[in-house]
Each structure stands twice: as C-alpha cells, then as structure tokens.
Amino acid sequence: MNRLIPLILAVALFMENMDSTVIATSLPAIAADIQTSPIALKLALTSYLVSLAIFIPVSGWMADRFGAKNVFRAAIAVFVVGSVACAFSNSLGAFVVSRFLQGMGGAMMTPVGRLVLVRSTPKHDLVAAMSWLSVPALVGPLVGPPVGGFITTYFSWHWIFLINVPIGLIGIALATRFLPDMDREPTPPLDFIGFALSGIAASGVVFGLSVISLPALPPATGFITVLVGFVCGALYLMHARRAANPLLALDLLRNPVFRASVVGGGMFRIGIGAVPFLLPLMFQLAFGLTPFQSGMITFVTAIGAIGMKLTTAWVFRAFGFRRVLIFGSLIAAGTIAVYGFFTPQTPYAVMIGIILVGGFIRSMFFTGVNALAYADIAPEDISKATPLAAVAQQLNIALGVALAGGILEALTGIHGGPLTLSDFHIAFFVVAAVSAAASVWFVRLTPDAGNAVSGYKGQPTKTKETVTSTVG
Incomplete structure (x- = not known):
C-alpha cells in the first residue's frame, strides 16, 4: 500500500472537518464585524450542511464522469475559493453564500477522497488505510473550536478561512504528484429527477433539524422543512424503483x-x-x-x-x-x-x-x-x-x-x-x-x-x- 495516498487525502479532509466547526467559537466576533447577530449567523453553519446534503449524492457520478483524481483536486479548489469568499464577506447574505460554496467543495472532497482510497488500495490493506482517513472526522470537530478561539482572540477571524489557502494549494500539489491517475468510468446520463428529489430530501432534513436544535429561525420552520424532506425522500424511493440508473x-x-x-x-x-x-x-x-x-x-x-x-x-x-x-x-x-x-x-x-x-x-x-x-x-x-x-x-x-x-x-x-x-x-x-x-x-x-x-x-x-x- 502506498501510505502517502491516505495521508494526502487525510490532510484535505482534515481541513474540511476542522473548518466545519472552527467558526463555532468565532461567531460573536464575525457577527459584530459584519453587523449581524450570532443567532442569525448560525444560518451560515446550516448553509454549509445543506450544501453537503445537496451535492454529496452526485459525487459518485461526477467522479466516474470526470475522473476521481480530477474531481478531488477541483473540490479542494472550490473549497479554497469559498474560504477566501468567507474571509472577505461583509454581510450576512455574502457569508451564507460563501459557506454554501465551501460546502460544494466539501461535498465532493470526502466521498471522492474515500473513493480514490478504495480504488487505489488492495482489500487486505483497506483497514490500515481507512484508519488514517478516519482521523480527520474525529479530530477536526475537536480541534476546530479551540483553534478558532485562539485565532480570533490573538489574530483576526479572517485567518480562520485564509489559512485554508496554503493548505489547499499544498493538497492540490500533492494530489497531482502522488495520487494515481484513474480511468473515467462509463457513466449513464445524470438522473436529474433523482438529484432534485434527493437534494431536497437530504437538505430539508438537515436544514430542519439544524433549525430545531439551533433555532436561528422559528422552530415551526424547522418542522415544516423536515416534513418536506421526508415527503421528497418518499418520492425519491418511488422514483428509484422505476429509474434505470438512479442517483443513489x-x-x-x-x-x-x-x-x-x-x-x-x-x-x-x-x-x-x-x-x-x-x-x-x-x-x-x-x-x-x-x-x-x-x-x-x-x-x-x-x-x-x-x-x-x-x-x-x-x-x-x-x-x-x-x-x-x-x-x-x-x-x-x-x-x-x-x-x-x-x-x-x-x-x-x-x-x-x-x-x-x-x-x-x-x-x-x-x-x-x-x-x-x-x-x-x-x-x-x-x-x-x-x-x-x-x-x-x-x-x-x-x-x-x-x-x-x-x-x-x-x-x-x-x-x-x-x-x-x-x-x-x-x-x-x-x-x-x-x-x-x-x-x-x-x-x-x-x-x-x-x-x-x-x-x-x-x-x-x-x-x-x-x-x-x-x-x-
């Protein structure tokens, strides 16, 4: 097993997992700077999760159509661009949109990174390789809050996002140099109906649950959104039984x-x-x-x-x-x-x-x-x-x-x-x-x-x- 592969993938995934929680302790400082409230700013946390829920289902199709290595590098680039946009946001709307853009990159990084690992690793080495790939998911959410608090206290909240630029560029360079080139797989046409239904279903549930547990909006909004998500989920199940190549x-x-x-x-x-x-x-x-x-x-x-x-x-x-x-x-x-x-x-x-x-x-x-x-x-x-x-x-x-x-x-x-x-x-x-x-x-x-x-x-x-x- 090439041990560089899981380590390269882990570095990129650590950046994503840490960033998803790093702003938690920095919300008051960011809110004061862009002249909004910390409660309203929690919509930015939710927009990231919604973006993940929408775009993760299409990640496998994208990897087959355009090549897993290419999609992984593009995902890092999108995540970095979203990070820079977050750092330069000067309003609640701009920050929410920037976090959504980050989520688009993150939605591709995790599943496509895992796909690269599985395809490039013999089965008997998969446990050892996965052991390194699981570190970011466990460590990132724990490291994020203290790191975010330290950077915000002693530097500026903008560096929470700008620090992703050198990490991302290094990740792209390492992926280009060391990740194996993988042939593009034959792909059927994209299941647009399935993409729409699965995206609404998953994002509806995630958004609704986030609003209920972190009430930036009235809780009733969360319950209605969860209900819409479940309805679309049921519609997707009906669609998947009839579709020749369902998205999920x-x-x-x-x-x-x-x-x-x-x-x-x-x-x-x-x-x-x-x-x-x-x-x-x-x-x-x-x-x-x-x-x-x-x-x-x-x-x-x-x-x-x-x-x-x-x-x-x-x-x-x-x-x-x-x-x-x-x-x-x-x-x-x-x-x-x-x-x-x-x-x-x-x-x-x-x-x-x-x-x-x-x-x-x-x-x-x-x-x-x-x-x-x-x-x-x-x-x-x-x-x-x-x-x-x-x-x-x-x-x-x-x-x-x-x-x-x-x-x-x-x-x-x-x-x-x-x-x-x-x-x-x-x-x-x-x-x-x-x-x-x-x-x-x-x-x-x-x-x-x-x-x-x-x-x-x-x-x-x-x-x-x-x-x-x-x-x-």
Missing part, C-alpha cells in the same frame, strides 16, 4: 454487509454526533469552565483517535469485523454513559482518562465500519456505494445534534428552569442507549463477514449461499 443506488442496501455498515454505523453516529454538542456545553454551563478549558479537556479524544491507528489493523485481523464492532459499539456507548456521572467534583485526571478511552474505541469503530462498507461491494459499484454511505453519515450526525438539543429542550420544559447538570446526565444516558443499539446490526453478521478486508482467519469461509441464508 438504494438496491445496494440489500447486501447485508453494506446494510450493517450503513444502518448500524448510522445509529452509532447518532449517539456520537451528540457528544461534541453535549460535552463542551456541560463543561461550560454546568461546570463553569471557560471555552478554552473545555476544549483542552475534550481535545484528548483526538489523542485517543490517533493512538488507535497503531493497532487498528491488528485488532481487526485478530478478531474480525463482527466481534470487534459488536464489542466496540457497546464499550464506546458505555464511555458515553459514564459522561453522565461527571460532576464538577470529578477529578480532571479521571475525566480525561475516560474521554481518552472513548476516543480510542470510537476511532477503532469508525475505521472498521467505514472499511466494512466496501468489503462485499463489487468494484463497479464502489462509486455508487460511496455517496450513499456519505449521505447517511451526514443525516445521522445531524440527527445526533437534534436529538441532544431536543432532549435538553424537553427537560427544561418539564422542570421550567435553566439547564441543570442532571439534564446533561439524562441526555448522555439516552444517546448512549442509541449508540449501544447499533450492536444489534453487527450481531446479525456472519463471523467471516469482511474477512477479505480484515484478514481474519478465525472462521472458515462460508459460501455465498450460506452467508445469505444465515444473515437473511
């Missing part, structure tokens, strides 16, 4: 291994997606810590995530996907539940140790579930599987934040007062239960599921008929 190939979900990765991994992401929202909020509102102190505590998750890369491939080779994902999801969910016992009197060393273990286990889980998605997918279907898995990930992360926000809102409505420490504890217990439920999907896997990728030799390989009858 939902028939891939008939594959039990791919289905377990998407659905089981999705349930786990709902719980995990709530943690970056709940944990800093609890530290700041219930413990009285500063944003910087909170960020320094939660940052140890990144250390755990990176540390796991040294042993991930060995763990899956020794125990197989089924066993590791079952126990990994349960142990990771258990660490989330333990957060519900944190109090201001809990020693920092204890909290840091538990958060470190949680980052360690979650990193292993995400590496495995991402690699499992491609374990039983034919080479010609990889470009179809990638956007489908990416769309599911974005929706589930948005669901996680909405779930956490909804729990806190419901609890404050019940006791009629401000947020209390017990409200956060209950929220952690609920999201931990959701993450733990993901294990059900991995219990249904056969012991030899994904052996060609993991290298696990503990069970004899079953025939395809046996696998189908056992799982089905």
Whole structure:
C-alpha cells in the first residue's frame, strides 16, 4: 500500500472537518464585524450542511464522469475559493453564500477522497488505510473550536478561512504528484429527477433539524422543512424503483454487509454526533469552565483517535469485523454513559482518562465500519456505494445534534428552569442507549463477514449461499 495516498487525502479532509466547526467559537466576533447577530449567523453553519446534503449524492457520478483524481483536486479548489469568499464577506447574505460554496467543495472532497482510497488500495490493506482517513472526522470537530478561539482572540477571524489557502494549494500539489491517475468510468446520463428529489430530501432534513436544535429561525420552520424532506425522500424511493440508473443506488442496501455498515454505523453516529454538542456545553454551563478549558479537556479524544491507528489493523485481523464492532459499539456507548456521572467534583485526571478511552474505541469503530462498507461491494459499484454511505453519515450526525438539543429542550420544559447538570446526565444516558443499539446490526453478521478486508482467519469461509441464508 502506498501510505502517502491516505495521508494526502487525510490532510484535505482534515481541513474540511476542522473548518466545519472552527467558526463555532468565532461567531460573536464575525457577527459584530459584519453587523449581524450570532443567532442569525448560525444560518451560515446550516448553509454549509445543506450544501453537503445537496451535492454529496452526485459525487459518485461526477467522479466516474470526470475522473476521481480530477474531481478531488477541483473540490479542494472550490473549497479554497469559498474560504477566501468567507474571509472577505461583509454581510450576512455574502457569508451564507460563501459557506454554501465551501460546502460544494466539501461535498465532493470526502466521498471522492474515500473513493480514490478504495480504488487505489488492495482489500487486505483497506483497514490500515481507512484508519488514517478516519482521523480527520474525529479530530477536526475537536480541534476546530479551540483553534478558532485562539485565532480570533490573538489574530483576526479572517485567518480562520485564509489559512485554508496554503493548505489547499499544498493538497492540490500533492494530489497531482502522488495520487494515481484513474480511468473515467462509463457513466449513464445524470438522473436529474433523482438529484432534485434527493437534494431536497437530504437538505430539508438537515436544514430542519439544524433549525430545531439551533433555532436561528422559528422552530415551526424547522418542522415544516423536515416534513418536506421526508415527503421528497418518499418520492425519491418511488422514483428509484422505476429509474434505470438512479442517483443513489438504494438496491445496494440489500447486501447485508453494506446494510450493517450503513444502518448500524448510522445509529452509532447518532449517539456520537451528540457528544461534541453535549460535552463542551456541560463543561461550560454546568461546570463553569471557560471555552478554552473545555476544549483542552475534550481535545484528548483526538489523542485517543490517533493512538488507535497503531493497532487498528491488528485488532481487526485478530478478531474480525463482527466481534470487534459488536464489542466496540457497546464499550464506546458505555464511555458515553459514564459522561453522565461527571460532576464538577470529578477529578480532571479521571475525566480525561475516560474521554481518552472513548476516543480510542470510537476511532477503532469508525475505521472498521467505514472499511466494512466496501468489503462485499463489487468494484463497479464502489462509486455508487460511496455517496450513499456519505449521505447517511451526514443525516445521522445531524440527527445526533437534534436529538441532544431536543432532549435538553424537553427537560427544561418539564422542570421550567435553566439547564441543570442532571439534564446533561439524562441526555448522555439516552444517546448512549442509541449508540449501544447499533450492536444489534453487527450481531446479525456472519463471523467471516469482511474477512477479505480484515484478514481474519478465525472462521472458515462460508459460501455465498450460506452467508445469505444465515444473515437473511
């Protein structure tokens, strides 16, 4: 395996994942500079997520039509242009449009980057390669807030975006030099109806959930938008059954291994997606810590995530996907539940140790579930599987934040007062239960599921008929 490939892709994806959260701590400064309110400026956060939801589904078709390497480099360029536009925005409208442009680049970077990795990596090396590609998704959201706060405090919020220019240019140069040239695949005409329906469905759900959990607009707007998203989602399902080449190939979900990765991994992401929202909020509102102190505590998750890369491939080779994902999801969910016992009197060393273990286990889980998605997918279907898995990930992360926000809102409505420490504890217990439920999907896997990728030799390989009858 060429180890430069996952590292190059990881650098670009880290830029995207960090940037998606880096402005969170800088909203007041940006809002004051462009003469708007921080609440209204949260529309910029939402516009980025909406752009991802619209354009991720078409990423696989674009990669096949124009070449994965070409699309990946173009995506970095679009992201950089959007970053520069953000830095020079002087009004709310300009900033929202600039973030949307950034999202267009980000929507192509993640799934196409993963597509490049899968196509250029032998199956037996995929777990090791995926272990590096999963680091940005875990580290970026944690690094973003403290980095954003530091840059805004000691420099200017504009540098949050301008710093992406040299990173992006280096990423394009490295991709040009080291990423393999890939032949363009035969592509059918673009499914425009499917593109419209899937875009409205995914963006409607993401936008609606964001508005509900971060009410920059009246909550009723969020509920109506979510409803529109679900209606369009149902219309897409009807369209996909009739279309010869639907944009999102939902028939891939008939594959039990791919289905377990998407659905089981999705349930786990709902719980995990709530943690970056709940944990800093609890530290700041219930413990009285500063944003910087909170960020320094939660940052140890990144250390755990990176540390796991040294042993991930060995763990899956020794125990197989089924066993590791079952126990990994349960142990990771258990660490989330333990957060519900944190109090201001809990020693920092204890909290840091538990958060470190949680980052360690979650990193292993995400590496495995991402690699499992491609374990039983034919080479010609990889470009179809990638956007489908990416769309599911974005929706589930948005669901996680909405779930956490909804729990806190419901609890404050019940006791009629401000947020209390017990409200956060209950929220952690609920999201931990959701993450733990993901294990059900991995219990249904056969012991030899994904052996060609993991290298696990503990069970004899079953025939395809046996696998189908056992799982089905």
